[in-house]
Amino acid sequence: MSSDSPDTQSLDTLVQALRVLPGVGVKSAARMAFHLLQHDRDGARKLAAALTDAVSHIRHCRSCHTFTEHELCHTCADPSRDRTRLCVVETPADQAVMERTGAYDGQYFVLLGRLSPLDRIGLDDLGIRPLLERACDGVVQEVIVATSFTAEGEATAHILTESLRRRGLTVTRLARGVPVGSELEFVDLGTIAHALADRR
Amino acid sequence: MSSDSPDTQSLDTLVQALRVLPGVGVKSAARMAFHLLQHDRDGARKLAAALTDAVSHIRHCRSCHTFTEHELCHTCADPSRDRTRLCVVETPADQAVMERTGAYDGQYFVLLGRLSPLDRIGLDDLGIRPLLERACDGVVQEVIVATSFTAEGEATAHILTESLRRRGLTVTRLARGVPVGSELEFVDLGTIAHALADRR
Numbered sequence: 001m002s003s004d005s006p007d008t009q010s011l012d013t014l015v016q017a018l019r020v021l022p023g024v025g026v027k028s029a030a031r032m033a034f035h036l037l038q039h040d041r042d043g044a045r046k047l048a049a050a051l052t053d054a055v056s057h058i059r060h061c062r063s064c065h066t067f068t069e070h071e072l073c074h075t076c077a078d079p080s081r082d083r084t085r086l087c088v089v090e091t092p093a094d095q096a097v098m099e100r101t102g103a104y105d106g107q108y109f110v111l112l113g114r115l116s117p118l119d120r121i122g123l124d125d126l127g128i129r130p131l132l133e134r135a136c137d138g139v140v141q142e143v144i145v146a147t148s149f150t151a152e153g154e155a156t157a158h159i160l161t162e163s164l165r166r167r168g169l170t171v172t173r174l175a176r177g178v179p180v181g182s183e184l185e186f187v188d189l190g191t192i193a194h195a196l197a198d199r200r
Numbered sequence: 201m202s203s204d205s206p207d208t209q210s211l212d213t214l215v216q217a218l219r220v221l222p223g224v225g226v227k228s229a230a231r232m233a234f235h236l237l238q239h240d241r242d243g244a245r246k247l248a249a250a251l252t253d254a255v256s257h258i259r260h261c262r263s264c265h266t267f268t269e270h271e272l273c274h275t276c277a278d279p280s281r282d283r284t285r286l287c288v289v290e291t292p293a294d295q296a297v298m299e300r301t302g303a304y305d306g307q308y309f310v311l312l313g314r315l316s317p318l319d320r321i322g323l324d325d326l327g328i329r330p331l332l333e334r335a336c337d338g339v340v341q342e343v344i345v346a347t348s349f350t351a352e353g354e355a356t357a358h359i360l361t362e363s364l365r366r367r368g369l370t371v372t373r374l375a376r377g378v379p380v381g382s383e384l385e386f387v388d389l390g391t392i393a394h395a396l397a398d399r400r
Contacts, residue, residue, distance in 0.1 A: 020243030043220030
């Protein structure tokens, strides 16, 4: 929005500033600004404080690259984890899901993204180099690639697998197959084809 | 996202805080937080400053209810505007569009929204009462309802028209019809039906 008026400078600045959010264009930004000013000024104040706080406190874990407020995140700092296996995930949320399964006690590396040419996220934006350094520490024996099973996640997995195998590491990928609890009739064909090929 | 970890408190707080934005659920909020922390910390700092600045400086124009940094917005403060006509628009952006036509020199009232039950925006959230006071100042003779031609905009227009007519004011609505420059073949049927009914 552009009200072209001299007395809404801070509104125009807010609309521009909101556009740093991914997927937010000028129309959504104006809608967000109007909503905050009209209905939720307290929320806007809290958001400003949360942004300032996060930007000044959150950094990357030295070992797994995830977001943390400390030098090492709590998973990497845990001495009981198996250090011979490294699971590569896209986001801290994915890592949390893996943890909740209770089926994995190795370490993690969090890419914080996946290849996404449309969002201008290329190889250098992902933590590929830190991952290679981390995986080649001499202790890690197997790297489990747990990126998403989307086009971008698969492309990321492919590139990672190539680079890691070239360095002599065992690289595995989460199995593709029919989800637990689903009826075959409603599962998409690509998934069934993969489940058939990987039958055991 | 919930990383369930004790060392990302400020990240969790940021994700929660981002959810005050309209249309942003927990997944988009996490995506936004990751993006800002990973790719645009400077943008996050600027957004925090813009939010704080807007919340403390922007208020409502005493006369037309739009956002302004002063007691009266620059349109209401302009003594050359025709004070017998009042145009009701939804947003400052709509007002700017009306101004750019150069075809209107009356005053405005900015609703800052329209009825939207899904977003929990009812009659009381719109500035209906201030509008009724403004329109019944004894100087205004005609109210031009220029809300959107969507279902919500039409519902808003209907309610406004009822209330204003009951107070003895002339109420008009922007004409519906075929847009300038369009070929009849590609205009939707509802629009053509309206243009036919309102032919002149």
